[in-house]
Amino acid sequence: MPEGDVAIRIGGAAGDGVTSTGEVYAIACARSGLHVTTYESYQSVIRGGHVWFQIRAANEKRYSQGDTFQLLIGLDQQTLDVHAPLLSAPGGVIHDNDRHDLDEGILPEGVQSLPVPAQAISMDVSGKPLMQNVATLGALAHHVGLDLKVLHGSLAKMFGRKGEEIVKLNETVAERGYRHAAKQHKPFEFALRPNGEGRLLMSGHESLCLGALAGGVKLVAQYPMTPASGIMHWMAAHAKDYGVLVKQTEDELAAMNLVIGANFAGARAMTATSGGGYALMVEATGLAGMTETPAVIVEAQRVGPSTGLPTKTEQGDLQMVFGASQGDFPRIILAPRSPEECYEAAWRAFNLAESYQCPVFILTDLYLGEMWRTVEPPDFQVPIIRGLVAEDGGEGYRRYEITESGVSPRAFPGQAGLMFIAGSDEHDEKGELISDIRAGLPEYVDTRTRMMEKRMRKLETALNEMKPPELWGPEDADLTIVSWGSTQAAVRDALEILKGTGITANSLEFFDLWPLRVDEARRALEAASETLMVEGNYTGQFHRLLRAETGIALGHALRKYDGEPFYPREIVAKAEEVLRGR
Amino acid sequence: MAVEVHVIKSDTKPTWCPGCGDFGILNATLKAVQATQLDPKDLVVVSGIGCSSNLPHFLRSYGFHGIHGRVMPVATGIRLANPDLTVIATGGDGDGYGIGLGHFIHAMRRNFDLTYIVMNNEIYGLTTGQASPTSEKGMVTKSTPWGSIEWPVNPIALALSAGASYISRGFSGDPKQMATLIEGGLRHKGFALVDVFSPCVTYNKVNTYPFFRERVYKLEDEDHDTSDLLAAYEKAHEWGERIPIGLFYRVDKATYEEEEPALSRGPLVKQPLGLSQEQAEALIQEFR
Numbered sequence: 001m002p003e004g005d006v007a008i009r010i011g012g013a014a015g016d017g018v019t020s021t022g023e024v025y026a027i028a029c030a031r032s033g034l035h036v037t038t039y040e041s042y043q044s045v046i047r048g049g050h051v052w053f054q055i056r057a058a059n060e061k062r063y064s065q066g067d068t069f070q071l072l073i074g075l076d077q078q079t080l081d082v083h084a085p086l087l088s089a090p091g092g093v094i095h096d097n098d099r100h101d102l103d104e105g106i107l108p109e110g111v112q113s114l115p116v117p118a119q120a121i122s123m124d125v126s127g128k129p130l131m132q133n134v135a136t137l138g139a140l141a142h143h144v145g146l147d148l149k150v151l152h153g154s155l156a157k158m159f160g161r162k163g164e165e166i167v168k169l170n171e172t173v174a175e176r177g178y179r180h181a182a183k184q185h186k187p188f189e190f191a192l193r194p195n196g197e198g199r200l201l202m203s204g205h206e207s208l209c210l211g212a213l214a215g216g217v218k219l220v221a222q223y224p225m226t227p228a229s230g231i232m233h234w235m236a237a238h239a240k241d242y243g244v245l246v247k248q249t250e251d252e253l254a255a256m257n258l259v260i261g262a263n264f265a266g267a268r269a270m271t272a273t274s275g276g277g278y279a280l281m282v283e284a285t286g287l288a289g290m291t292e293t294p295a296v297i298v299e300a301q302r303v304g305p306s307t308g309l310p311t312k313t314e315q316g317d318l319q320m321v322f323g324a325s326q327g328d329f330p331r332i333i334l335a336p337r338s339p340e341e342c343y344e345a346a347w348r349a350f351n352l353a354e355s356y357q358c359p360v361f362i363l364t365d366l367y368l369g370e371m372w373r374t375v376e377p378p379d380f381q382v383p384i385i386r387g388l389v390a391e392d393g394g395e396g397y398r399r400y401e402i403t404e405s406g407v408s409p410r411a412f413p414g415q416a417g418l419m420f421i422a423g424s425d426e427h428d429e430k431g432e433l434i435s436d437i438r439a440g441l442p443e444y445v446d447t448r449t450r451m452m453e454k455r456m457r458k459l460e461t462a463l464n465e466m467k468p469p470e471l472w473g474p475e476d477a478d479l480t481i482v483s484w485g486s487t488q489a490a491v492r493d494a495l496e497i498l499k500g501t502g503i504t505a506n507s508l509e510f511f512d513l514w515p516l517r518v519d520e521a522r523r524a525l526e527a528a529s530e531t532l533m534v535e536g537n538y539t540g541q542f543h544r545l546l547r548a549e550t551g552i553a554l555g556h557a558l559r560k561y562d563g564e565p566f567y568p569r570e571i572v573a574k575a576e577e578v579l580r581g582r
Numbered sequence: 583m584a585v586e587v588h589v590i591k592s593d594t595k596p597t598w599c600p601g602c603g604d605f606g607i608l609n610a611t612l613k614a615v616q617a618t619q620l621d622p623k624d625l626v627v628v629s630g631i632g633c634s635s636n637l638p639h640f641l642r643s644y645g646f647h648g649i650h651g652r653v654m655p656v657a658t659g660i661r662l663a664n665p666d667l668t669v670i671a672t673g674g675d676g677d678g679y680g681i682g683l684g685h686f687i688h689a690m691r692r693n694f695d696l697t698y699i700v701m702n703n704e705i706y707g708l709t710t711g712q713a714s715p716t717s718e719k720g721m722v723t724k725s726t727p728w729g730s731i732e733w734p735v736n737p738i739a740l741a742l743s744a745g746a747s748y749i750s751r752g753f754s755g756d757p758k759q760m761a762t763l764i765e766g767g768l769r770h771k772g773f774a775l776v777d778v779f780s781p782c783v784t785y786n787k788v789n790t791y792p793f794f795r796e797r798v799y800k801l802e803d804e805d806h807d808t809s810d811l812l813a814a815y816e817k818a819h820e821w822g823e824r825i826p827i828g829l830f831y832r833v834d835k836a837t838y839e840e841e842e843p844a845l846s847r848g849p850l851v852k853q854p855l856g857l858s859q860e861q862a863e864a865l866i867q868e869f870r
Binding site: 030031198200201202206210213214215216218219221238239240241242243244245246247249250251253254255256257258259260261262263264265266267268269283284286287291377380382384412413414415416417418419420421422423424425432433436437 | 594597622623624625626628631636638639642643644645646647648649652654655656657658659660661662663664666667684685688842843844845847850851853854855856857859861862864865866869870
């Protein structure tokens with residue numbers, strides 16, 4: 001890795017404190033003014049198993065977790081055996097040699113053993129072995145050159161709710177680890193420049209929750225499912241202070257229908273789930289489409305099919321979300337690329353849902369949703385656009401009035417003189433059914449056609465609010481790397497690496513996926529000399545959509561479906577392969 | 583201003599078969615709404631799919647005619663968004679006790695303040711005559727040509743177990759009593775079930791008007807104590823020669839809406855949208 005760019009990895013069994021250790025370190029780096037990106041690999045077990053957490057800190061903005069790591073904290077034997085050979089020099093392994101044996105023969109050249117008597121320190125300070133991970137954290141802080149005071153502050157943030165005494169003990173343990181390391185080895189010359197100008201550290205889903213609050217969310221209905229549960233947890237913890245009603249429902253069928261009911265009554269409501277849960281929401285997605293009721297759905301993708309790999313990431317649900325539910329109806333799909341864009345997608349989703357009276361999806365994934373990154377402070381003054389609403393007592397009100405834009409005025413229960421029935425059956429402008437005794441009568445055949453066309457016109461109107469793909473990097477390039485959503489992270493870092501290889505590449509990034517700005521997409525693809533589509537699924541779901549809509553076949557594809565996020569080097573290698581073959 | 587029946591009755595003519603039990607339920611519902619003097623703009627009638635689920639179209643109130651089996655979550659969403667609204671949920675036995683059974687149980691245990699009228703005809707009508715979850719054992723239908731081998735769901739016993747706070751049963755042949763039961767449900771604070779024997783004159787040749795007329799008796803005529811849970815259970819299991827109708831059980835307990843902290847400031851639909859500067863700053867501190 002270049003100067004001023006260091007990744008560390010912490011590994012252990014679930015229950016060893018891997019996550020909290022990593023979180024404190026990430027907070028300390030963010031508070032030091034460094035740019036932080038993270039990736040945690042965890043398993044679907046509560047205790048035991050193997051967890052590892054990679055945290056990358058850099059002087060300049062980075063997007064992905066990075067390809068290499070220089071320091072390893074091994075909290076168990078498995079971590080030492082599995083991860084130590086993967087380290088990059090210069091670097092080292094922080095471990096407790098009273099508890100585990102590090103086979104120095106497996107260490108790459110320039111990587112050293114950095115033992116810390118972590119358990120002994122924890123026992124000595126607190127009488128318990130529980131804080132051994134904090135002792136290793138102290139050692140880590142020394143090796144990367146973090147200020148001990150910043151580490152103390154980060155421990156206080158993490159453990160503050162457990163009381164001052166616990167915080168004090170943690171600080172003492174960390175300091176002992178730090179001093180031990182200082183005697184043993186001088187800090188590595190990583191050239192990190194902590195500047196004390198603290199940065200905000202958050203996950204994509206936390207950022208999404210902030211965006212939803214800014215956008216006026218009033219109700220969140222959800223059924224637990226990794227990796228979407230964090231949204232419910234965060235919202236529940238903030239529900240009282242921010243006036244949000246959080247309802248854990250009996251299943252996802254209920255969650256989606258409840259959100260539709262709440263939106264029908266006039267409250268901004270959303271749900272969040274993963275692919276398996278969304279499968280249950282499919283039937284009600286069409287209900288929102290037919291009754292023209294707004295609904296915001298966060299679909300946080302994980303590995304499918306079926307239960308798949310619950311704690312692993314993928315971009316495999318686009319096709320399901322795109323085609324979910326019988327018949328044609330307008331839907332909007334946003335696929336934020338970064339935590340910052342999760343924020344924006346959330347408040348935009350409510351505006352779009354109410355403006356166009358249709359389901360709006362925010363397609364995230366485990367990688368984007370759960371991994372912490374430093375972000376720029378969000379702007380809390382966001383526009384709130386509620387769309388067309390009828391005035392009380394309007395004569396001859398027609399809820400589904402045929403208009404040029406396709407958008408008809410809504411009315412909310414409680415408004416005088418506007419009573420109507422929202423129906424899942426086909427209906428006329430007033431909302432009266434044409435599905436039973438009117439079906440097939442010539443007059444109503446025509447009504448069906450006109451109602452269908454009215455609804456579908458909303459998509460054309462909404463297109464004006466959709467954003468075209470962004471071209472990042474030089475306009476003229478040997479290679480245009482095409483991606484959507486969270487894959488931006490690895491692609492952008494790959495571009496940095498490619499700069500040093502003599503290949504000029506740029507990145508064409510899609511984030512407002514539907515309705516698609518086809519003209520801009522086509523122009524961008526036509527301007528590219530060679531294209532490489534990078535996405536996290538087997539069949540190339542976006543690749544096919546892009547070809548269907550633009551008529552342009554992309555040159556090459558890099559697809560991944562092993563559950564792991566893309567790493568920049570994988571994209572670099574593919575780019576080199578593509579251009580070598582030219 | 584008195585609300586008359588003609589004000590809450592819409593111009594849309596019901597599409598039910600002549601003689602269908604659902605007519606009686608519609609009339610009883612109109613009467614009950616009139617009796618409570620509810621302003622129709624504050625009433626939402628929510629339904630699922632099936633013959634009976636067309637009912638919202640016959641009232642001049644707000645309505646939501648959703649999808650099969652999902653009446654409860656839609657009705658719940660409306661109540662939670664705006665508890666100032668009165669919500670009547672309705673549908674058939676297939677909708678509520680079949681495909682929607684899970685939602686039904688959870689809505690009762692949460693004690694949402696709404697009234698659920700189930701037009702129970704012990705058959706699937708709109709799909710032309712298959713067994714329903716309340717079809718009797720041995721019943722011959724299109725899907726059970728040699729007789730159903732399943733025991734039926736007992737909605738009243740189920741409601742008693744699940745924690746509904748107003749549990750009643752009516753009969754389309756007695757619209758007067760039914761109107762009283764629905765009115766009681768509307769006035770009751772909490773989950774009110776009104777299960778109604780509503781004969782399907784086309785597809786159910788067993789549970790007909792005469793079948794029920796010969797068997798039903800009114801609980802209020804027999805000194806039944808509606809606060810006695812165990813007595814209600816016993817009555818719920820009476821079937822055969824004598825079948826009870828009327829109010830089985832009623833209890834006062836807190837509703838979900840009353841206990842939900844987010845509603846303590848008033849209906850969600852009346853709260854300001856977005857964040858104040860102070861709130862925004864407090865949130866940002868969490869991420870430093």
